[in-house]
Structures are given as structure tokens and as C-alpha cells.
Amino acid sequence: IMCASICPLIIRPLSFHFSDTLSCRFPFLFSSVFQLQEVDRPLEQQDWYHGAVPRSEVQQLLQCDGDFLVRKSQEKQGYVLSVHWDGSCKHFLIQSLNNEYRLDGESFSSIPHMIHHMLSSRQHITRKCDIELRKPVLKDKWVLEHDDVILGNIIGRGNFGEVYRGTLCCDNTLVAVKTCKENLAPEHKNKFLMEARILKQYDHPNIVKLIGVCTQKQPIYIVMELVKGGDFLSFLRLDGPSLSHKMLIRMTENVAAGMEYLERRKCIHRDLAARNCLVTEQRVVKISDFGMSRQQDDGVYSAEGSLRQIPIKWTAPEALNYGRYTTESDVWSFGVLMWEVFSMGMIPYTSMSNQQVRERVDKGYRMQAPHDCPPEVSTLMSSCWQHEPKNRPSFQTLRKASALTPNLQIILKQK
Template structure:
């Protein structure tokens, strides 16, 4: 049984469309269910977190402040174990909630999009096939049949007039008309017979090859999606199961803690510490003084913490970055001066950012008024007194701009060896000190101008917003001092271009399509976020575990609300051979210009890393621009499937609006991957 053999009729097509609609509704229900489950797990964690805040109060109320410090109760110890293991359980629940969001839920969302695209594509292809069948087997035949009947009537009438003609002259004319009508009828008869034969052939081809191929491909993709959905549900089941080793371990610890409670021995230590000892004094003279619990240490006041630990201290961030952070009058932060070991107070007032050097003399910090022994004390005074920061301005500090969650300390990172060099400095391998996680560290050269450092941090600002398996992940930024670091996940396989050149000869067509699909999946995500990469190429992608390709190098990227970025300046940094004509000619960058670049990346992929526009003639950048403007497009790489080269050519349409979207390219590559299974 199969779609092609059993569902070839219109009723089968209608049933397939209803099937896909019902499956989409079911998947939406699954997505809603998983979202609600993740939300409930987060709320579960929040409730436990609130309970854990009362832990010390509960324990203290049990001890009542009247026990010797060394007194040990199995009951209180067991309670502490239960509380701490409950804390572990809540952390597990939170982790499962996060894993559910980035795992099954994310994958299910992508699968729903692919399913919607499949339904649309199948419906369009079915209609096209049936329209062509109707045209060939009905419309054209009916037209010729009508003409055929008219010619038969004309020939019959001409014959009758010929037979009825009495005069020789009239008879000759009638004979000539009769012969012409008969010849025309014979020609039309032959054309009609050929068309009937063509209709028979098309009918056989439609029901024997075209439609079965479409239905067979649909069944293959449907079954593939069922398999993917099964894997998603299996992952959901694994995350939802209470039989995880870590959960079982928590419950085991709690059970052991309960078993440790022994009522008969519970008060042995208490009695030992507080038992009566014989004394020569009379009972009336005996008195008991309860042991005093030492008071808790007072927390360190915020103002006494080091400058680096102040939430409003942003370290060595560039001035241009400051201008993007300070938006409203009274917003302020403190930073390190560019290239100097001095501190600057930056504040927004009157629609602009103002910057004031904090003077330091003999350990005393001031602007132009009273001096203080630390910068935090100076800032606290300015905030609490509501006075202007200098006598010559009317600026008053109102709202500190705190550094975001991505900011790390330089000491949090252990630098390893250099693994490359970028436009702004070297790239190192490294590890996070707290988790021993391997990372890649991009270091910005200290002597670069402020605007270059701002461009360096642009990549981090872009990546903060994104989370996708085919986009390299940002871990944090170190801006507290020089040099500035961007910390990213370490993708062990190196860049995609080198991978193609070294391993390309071992890669089958299906694997190449899969890796290209990884790239287009990440770009479809960026497309949905209105992000323009502007430098998409094999060299700017990385190869991770299981040959998964991740897009990196967002130094030129821009996120624009209208999806259009207009660049100004020279051509020095522009990768001409990967850049669309409208971007080269007018500085106009859009997602469509990224699609052009993807077409070049696709050519790099199937040529196994050959430099573009070097086959059959090695063109320089200017020659490449000129030839592309004249309509030249690169030929297909050796052994490249025709349908893949057709995709490249679609990406290289001169008019941006004629290029496919990344979402459509993703669906096309997914479909072609199944063909090369």
C-alpha cells in the first residue's frame, strides 16, 4: 500500500490535504502542551526558590536559640538534607524546562513550519499537474474536435455544391473549393489523431509517472516528518520522565535521610551537653546560662564594594557603545577612559551624552566639588544629594544603567593558545574558570580607535538576541578592562572552507546538501529576525560535532526594522565575489543580498572549496563585477546535481525581488536531500 497506488484519485488528494491539516493541528496542540509544561516547570522552580528562602528561618525556629552549638540532632540534619535535595530537584526541574524550550519545542516549531511548507508545495504541484492534464486531454481536444466537425460540414457542403453545379465554369470553381475543403479536413484529421495520441501518452505519463512520483515523494517526506516528530516526542519523554538517574539520586538521598532519624538516640548529644554535674553548691545557688549564638556578620554595604563590582561600572567600553546605552535624561554610568587608567562619568542630559573625567589626587576622587576616598562614595553622594554633578552644568544623576547579564570578568576566562586572527585582533582558545567549558575568545587590539572597538562589539550586540543551533552562540563579553574580549562557544571543527578543501573529496552529495541546509536554516532564522549578515561565505561558517555547520562572524551584520541597510564608505572591506550587485552598486543590503551570497556559498560547497570566479578564468574583483553586470554567472561545479545548480541560479537573479527567500530555499534543500537519500 502507498499514496501513489491507493490515493491517486481526487478523493485521495482531498483526504491527503485533510490529513496534513489534522496533523498540523495536532502538532500545534503538542506545541501548546509543551509550552505550558515548560511554563509550569519554571513556576515549580520559582515556588521552590521562595520556599528555600525560608530554610534558615525554619531551622532556626527548631533550634530556638537555646542549644549548644555542638548539639547535633538527626531530625534537623535529615530536614537539612530534605531541603537541600529539594533545592537540587528544583534545579533539575528548571534545567529540564530550559532543555525543553531549546530542544523539543524549538525543533517542533521548525517542523511545523516545514510541514506547512510541504502542504503548500504539494497542493501547488498537484494543481499544476492536473491543470496540465486537463489542458492536454480535454481543452485542446475539445477545441480541435469542434474545428473538426465544422470542417466536416464545410467539406460536405462543398461536395454537394460541386455535384449540383450545372455549368462548366461553376463546376470547376465548386470542384476547386471541394478539393481545398477536403485537403483541409484531411490535415485537421491528422492533427486531431496526433493530438489524441499525445493525450493518451500524457494521460499514461500523468497516472504512471508524474502523479505517482509526487505522491511517493509526499509519502517519503510525511514518513520522514513522522520519524522526526517521534524523535521530538522521545526527547520530550526523556525530559519529562521522573526516572532520570539524577531524580532517582535525589529521592534516594531523601529516603536515606529519613531512615537516619532514630527516635531512641535523637537526644543523646543534647543530654550529654546539658546534663547536671554534681556540685558542692546548694541547689539554690545553681544557675544556668544559655549559650549565646554569635550574631550573623553584617553584609558588606554596596558602596563599600570595589568599583569593578558596582552594577553601573561598565569598564573599558567604547564611547559609541555608551551613546547607545544612555537614552533618557539622568541616565548614567562610569567607565574606564580610552587608553588611559582614568575613570569617566558618562551621563545623558538635554538630548545628548556628556562625559566627565573623574579627577584623582592622592587617593581622593572628585569632579569639581567635594572629594571622596572612592568612586562609589562619590556616585552615592551625587545621587542622594540630587545636586548637579558640576557647577557649570545642570545635570543630575537619576538612573544608573547597569551592565547586562553578558558581562564577564577577565578573571572568569583562562586563555589558551592562539587559533586564528581576525580584523580586530587575535582569536584564542580558552576555558571558563567556573565551569571548565571550552570557549573561543576574540580579543580586540588595545591600540584600535574607538569606532573600531565599537564595530568589534557590534558582533556581540547582534548575537545577544539570537539562539539557534546553526548560529554560533555568544557566551559573554569582557569589557571591565583592556583588552576587550568577546567570548563565544568553541566550535571544534574549524571553518567550513578549510573543511571543504581537506575533507570535501570524502563527502557525498547528500552530506553536502545537509551542510548547506544547516546554513540556510540559520539564515532563515536571521531572516525572521530582520538581520542582514552581509558577509555570508564558507570561510565565515564553522563545522561542529556531527558535521553541523554554524554561521559565525557577525562583525558586518545589521538588524534593521524595515529589512534594508544602506552602507556608506569605500569598498575596501567588501567581499566583492560574494556580494550582490545592488549592494556593490548602491550600498543597499537586504536579506535578498544575503540570498545572493548564499548562492556563492552553495557553489563553494559543491566545488569542494574552490575560490569563486576562478573557473574557467581567474577573474579579479573588478572583472567579476563587470562580468556579473553583463549577465555572466559561474558554471556548475563538477558533479554538481542539476537541481542544485538551478538553485544557485535562482539565488543569482539580478533583480532582488526575483530571488527565493531563505525559508523557501530551506524547504527546497530539505526536499532535494530526500531525493538523494
């Protein structure tokens, strides 16, 4: 009788989804077969394993009671089970002894087997709590394996570690790989990943593209498109003198277009400068280095702390004095970037210290336009340095003005 009922299902495989049909009607025969392959995969290949994801980011990922993931501990050797329950995230260090894994009850041969048991049995995960696992939160599409990327030579160094030229194994695409030093404190690793969290949301020809992140183990990687022309500042110093005003204006317009895109999305860059832009072989400029960037619903970010990491010569007075960052403070920085472009990469306020710049700018001092700078560009530059943020042009205005410098006065009046 059993064979008679099963056979019609087996001989019609094209009419039914095999696993759905059989597991639904005969779970006692087939469910373990389909789950066996997944539970036996290594931890790093489990979709609910998030590697070295920062604890602060976990709180954003887990939203409902029973949501869970496994991650690598930032503070100790080992792994952590993070679960949302009763309105907050709970974190449990997984105990490991003699290649067995447990919380406080039964031991298992692997973490995937332990998670599978907890999820399928709906037992409380420890004796002292009523928490149960309900839904795994899967790592997102941006997560890459370290083995997906081959590192080449070092092409730069940042605050968090070296930057390498790399290659994606899947299609030999050349990429730039930012690495994070393993000995950094958890809060610094979180800041390192902030750039990736910001860039995940954006797609624009004048903003450097994120390829993915490698967080499954240390060191953490951020993988980005490789922009072969290098940084904009070095480009200006090397090739700037041979470029026409038309080309320099076009490259400035590229930056304005990228910033207009960020402006619409309420993203504040906070570190806009020629050194933080990249140039393609076709001389297209892309904004990069989003490590200080913030996305704020109200368009305002209030910063606290010392000025040691702040690029004072590029930063608006209200940001230096009150820690108030807005799109308008980015506009101020854009004005300084324009000065860099038409000075062929000179240092702004060349003969002044940072302290002198702060004091004199507060008193109304503004840089003179570089030698041979077109008057239309000089006017645009000065408009970015209005003391009152509300009087500065928007990036939309700046982009239009950069594209149509002969009609600059008309455009600025329409602001």
C-alpha cells in the first residue's frame, strides 16, 4: 500500500516539485535527507554565519523575537550566538571543548548541528532562559568569502590598514581591497565597515562602487572597484598643468554630480577633498573614502570629540566650532576642492597652520582664487564659503553652474 501511494509521485517528476511534494506528504522519510547536506556544510558556508560582523550592526539585523545569527566574537576567541528576544539582542558565547560545541546543555559535533537541533526542536537555548530560535537572519548579497579575492601589491595605506590591488576569482575583475588591522579595537572595526554600509545603498557614475565585504574571518576586507587613474590630488599635481580649463571644469562637475546624488539621499560626506576622489583612465572623477560619512534623515549630523582627525582646512566653520555637519558644510569643502583643482593640487591656506586657519576664517578671511582661475569659477568658489550655511548653493546648483559657467550669474540667482 505504501509503494502504491508513493509511485505515482515518483514517476511524474516534471509535474511536481520533488522535494516540496515528498517532504510535505512523507516528512518522516525525506526531511532529514534534504537537511543533511545543509547541516553538514562548514560553519563559514552557513548563510546565517556572519563572521566578524560588529556587535553594533547585529542589533540592526535582528528585529523580531527569535531572529538569530552566529558571528565571530570581537573580544574573545570563539563564536557567539546572537538572538533577538523580548525587545533586545542577547549574546551567548558558544563553548568549545574537544571539538564539541554547546551553550549549557547537550554537546554537538559542530555549530551547524547545534543550531539545527535548537531550531528544529524549538527548545529553550539554555536552562536559565526561555529564548528559542525561530528564524535565521541571512548574510546579505554583499558578503564575499576571503577566497573569492586574490590580493596583489599594496597600492596605498589608510587609517585602518593597507589597500591592495586585487582580483576577483570568478571573472578576473581587478578590484581595490581595503584591509582592517586585526589588532584594532571593535569600535574601530565598526568604523571601518561604516564605509561599506554607506556604499551599499549607492549607484552613481561619480561615486566609487562597492563590490562586497569579507567579514567571515580576520582580517576584514572591503572590496571596491579599482579606479586605475589613482587619486585626484596626485593627478592634479602631475597632469593638471597640461589640462585645459574646460577639462578642469568638467572634472569639477563630476564631483558636483556625485555630491548632488548624495545630497538627495541625505548623505553627508564630511571629508570631501581632492585626495578622497579617484580618476579613471577616461578622466572621470569618482568620490571615494566614505569612512567619515553619515546618512541622517534630518540632514544634520552632530559630532563629538577632538579635532585630531578632522581635516580643518577643508571643514566649514559651523562643523569645527559646533560639530554640526550638513550638506551645506560639504558645499564649503567642495569650494576648497575647487581651489585645489585650479591651483593644480596646492595645499589650501598654504602658509597657515590649522589653528591660524580656524581663527582667520572665523573672522571672515577667505582664500583668493588661484592664479589664472576663470572668474566664473572664482565666483562659484566664493559662493561656497558664505558664513551662513543657508546662503551657500546646493549641489544641484553647483552641478548646473559647473556645466554652464558662462551663465553662472543667472544660475546662482535662481538658487
